[in-house]
Amino acid sequence: MPAPASGPRSVDRALDILDAVADTDRPVTAKALARRLGCSLSTVYHLLGPLTGRGHLTRTGEGYVPGPRAVALHRSFQRQLGAGLGAAELLRRVRETAGLPAYLTVYRDGRITMIDSTTPATAQDDPFAPGPEVRAHATAHGKMLLAQLPRAVRHRYLDSHGMARLTERTITGAERFEAELVRVRGDGVAVSIGEADPAYACLAVPLTPPGDGGPGRVAHALSVSLPAEDFPRRHGEVRAVLTREAARSVSGGRRP
Incomplete structure (x- = not known):
C-alpha cells in the first residue's frame, strides 16, 4: 500500500x-x-x-x-479587498433601488474576483456568482476594471487568461476590445449584452480612481445584471442608479 x-x-x-x-x-x-x-x-x-x-x-x-473555517477565510478575503460594511450597504441600496442583483468586483495583482453580491448563497441560477472571474473580457465589471489598467498590464492579463468566445456576441479580437475599452473610459459605464451569457446583460461603473496598475494596485467595480430582453427599456434607469450610488459612496467616504 x-x-x-x-x-x-x-x-x-x-x-x-x-x-x-x-x-x-x-x-x-x-x-x-x-x-x-x-x-x-x-x-x-x-x-x-x-x-x-x-x-x-x-x-x-x-x-x-x-x-466553519471557510467562513472566516471568506470574510478575511473580503475585508482585505475592501468589501466591508460600507460595501455591503452600497450593494443593498443598489439592490433595493434598481430591484436587480448587485455585485462588487475587484482587480488586484493580475486577478479579477467578484467578492460580494446580493444574490443568496443558495441561488443556483445567478450567472455572475462570487469567485474568480474567468470571463472578464465578456462582462461589464471585467471591462470596467480592465479599462482602468495601463495597456501593458491589461495585455499581460489578457495574454494570461485569454479571450474565449462564450456567445456569438463575445468580443475576442484585441483591436476591437481595445476600442470597446476606449468607449468604456469615455462613457464611465461598461456594458455587456449577452457576451458572457446570452440570457443576461450587465452594467458596471468604477468605484476606484485611476491608478498606475502597479504592484498592490486594487480597483473596484460596482455592477448589476438583468435579463438581456429587459436591457433596452431599463438601461437608462439602471445606469442612473449605478452612477448615483457610486458617487454617493465615494463622496461619503464609504468607498470599498
Whole structure:
C-alpha cells in the first residue's frame, strides 16, 4: 500500500480535497475523493484528519462539507479587498433601488474576483456568482476594471487568461476590445449584452480612481445584471442608479 503523501505533494492533495468539496453541492465521501484524486483511501483519510481538525472541512453522515473555517477565510478575503460594511450597504441600496442583483468586483495583482453580491448563497441560477472571474473580457465589471489598467498590464492579463468566445456576441479580437475599452473610459459605464451569457446583460461603473496598475494596485467595480430582453427599456434607469450610488459612496467616504 502506498505511503501517505507528505511534503509539497501532501499540500497539493490537501488543496485538491478542499477544491473537490467546495465544487460540489452535496457532501463528498472519502471514497469519492480518493477516486477523484487517484490515490489510496488511506492517503485521503491521512489528509482529512488535519483538514477537519482545523475546521476547514466538517464530516457529516453523508460525507464531507466545507467547515466553519471557510467562513472566516471568506470574510478575511473580503475585508482585505475592501468589501466591508460600507460595501455591503452600497450593494443593498443598489439592490433595493434598481430591484436587480448587485455585485462588487475587484482587480488586484493580475486577478479579477467578484467578492460580494446580493444574490443568496443558495441561488443556483445567478450567472455572475462570487469567485474568480474567468470571463472578464465578456462582462461589464471585467471591462470596467480592465479599462482602468495601463495597456501593458491589461495585455499581460489578457495574454494570461485569454479571450474565449462564450456567445456569438463575445468580443475576442484585441483591436476591437481595445476600442470597446476606449468607449468604456469615455462613457464611465461598461456594458455587456449577452457576451458572457446570452440570457443576461450587465452594467458596471468604477468605484476606484485611476491608478498606475502597479504592484498592490486594487480597483473596484460596482455592477448589476438583468435579463438581456429587459436591457433596452431599463438601461437608462439602471445606469442612473449605478452612477448615483457610486458617487454617493465615494463622496461619503464609504468607498470599498
